[in-house]
Structure formats: C-alpha cells, structure tokens
Amino acid sequence: MIRSKHEYEYYLEADKIALGKKRKKPRLFLDEVWVFQRLLRKIEYYKNCKKSIFYRPYYYYLYLMFHLLRTFLGFYIEPNVFGPGLSISHPGTIIVNGNARIGENCRIHVCTVIGIKAGSEDENLTPKIGNNIYIGPGAKIFGDIKIADGIAIGANSVVNKSFTEPNIGIAGVPARKINDKGSESLLPNKELEALKENYPELFKKSKE
Numbered sequence: 001m002i003r004s005k006h007e008y009e010y011y012l013e014a015d016k017i018a019l020g021k022k023r024k025k026p027r028l029f030l031d032e033v034w035v036f037q038r039l040l041r042k043i044e045y046y047k048n049c050k051k052s053i054f055y056r057p058y059y060y061y062l063y064l065m066f067h068l069l070r071t072f073l074g075f076y077i078e079p080n081v082f083g084p085g086l087s088i089s090h091p092g093t094i095i096v097n098g099n100a101r102i103g104e105n106c107r108i109h110v111c112t113v114i115g116i117k118a119g120s121e122d123e124n125l126t127p128k129i130g131n132n133i134y135i136g137p138g139a140k141i142f143g144d145i146k147i148a149d150g151i152a153i154g155a156n157s158v159v160n161k162s163f164t165e166p167n168i169g170i171a172g173v174p175a176r177k178i179n180d181k182g183s184e185s186l187l188p189n190k191e192l193e194a195l196k197e198n199y200p201e202l203f204k205k206s207k208e
Helices: 004-020 032-049 052-073 189-196 200-208
Strands: 087-090 092-097 106-108 112-115 133-135 140-141 169-171 176-181
Touching: 004 032, 004 087, 004 189, 004 200, 032 052, 032 087, 189 200
Parallel strands: 087 106, 092 112, 106 133, 112 140
Antiparallel strands: 169 176
C-alpha cells in the first residue's frame, strides 16, 4: 500500500519495469494499460496520503477518469489491491475483488477472476496472494485461501484451496501442483530487485 510520495514514485517505476516499458511516460495511443496502471497508483496515493478535504474534489475527478478507463479496458480492479510491479498483459476482462490482496511483482492475464467463494456473503473471505506470482489467462482464484510466493498459475486453472509451498507451478480444474519451476523465468525479478537499491529508505528495515 502506498503511504508516501516516495513510495508512490517507487510503485510507478516498479510497474514500468514489470510492463517492460522503456519510455519515460506512456504514449497517447497504444499504452492504454500503462496509463490505467499509472492512474491506479495516483488514486492510491491520493486516497492514502492526501486525506484533507482540500484534495477531495481532485480525488473524485481522478476516480471518475479511472472508472471510465477501466470500463473501456474491461478491468474491474479497485485501489490498494496489488503491490508494486503490477503487469496487466493487455486489455480484456479482469475482475478482482476489492478485498483481495496481491503482493509485489504480479503478472496477470485476461479473463482472470479473483474473488469470494460462490454463495458466500462475506466479502472478506478473499484470496491472499504472495509476491512474484504469474497468473495465466482465464484463471479463477476464489475463497479464503493463501497462495505462496513465486507460484505460476496455469491458464484456465480453478484455484479454490491454499498452496503454501513457494516457487511451484499449479494448474488444472481444480488446481494442483504440476512442477517445481515456479514463476522465476516468467517475471522480471532481477530488474525489480535492482530497482530497490534506488530506494534504500523504503527497504532499510527489511534488510536489518
């Protein structure tokens, strides 16, 4: 969750690396997903860090723009769900419950649904997903479950139970472990770790 201007800047850079972008800022056309992710982070920053009534009209304006863009792209994603290093593959239907929590460095593809168990009325019983996760096209992840770090989730998988062993591949209906490869070769792990060196004050505690 973004808690400062410096964290906001780090999230923007991490997302840029995860998306594989080399330009400084998005182009007017062809970078719509990147524009969406930048707007998502800006909303998170204003929602979490600019709570004064003075900023409220601008926040509402940002959220309106965000809502229109996500409707156009087919995303239903709320603020404060994804950690830094988010990479949305391209426009198309993606639905993520606002109470789900996904860690840093997540690659997510179209037709993915992350939500509560069917028939449940408790919006808090949503997945808690770790860092360095690859989510293939069409994956369905639901319920009060936990997904460990470094897991690759295969296309069209249905994940309705926890997987606590890190760095594995899972797939199937319902999902099961299929290999020990994990997500390392599918994500820009090294680049994102190198980025952290540029923000020592954000990661000082984790190194001590």
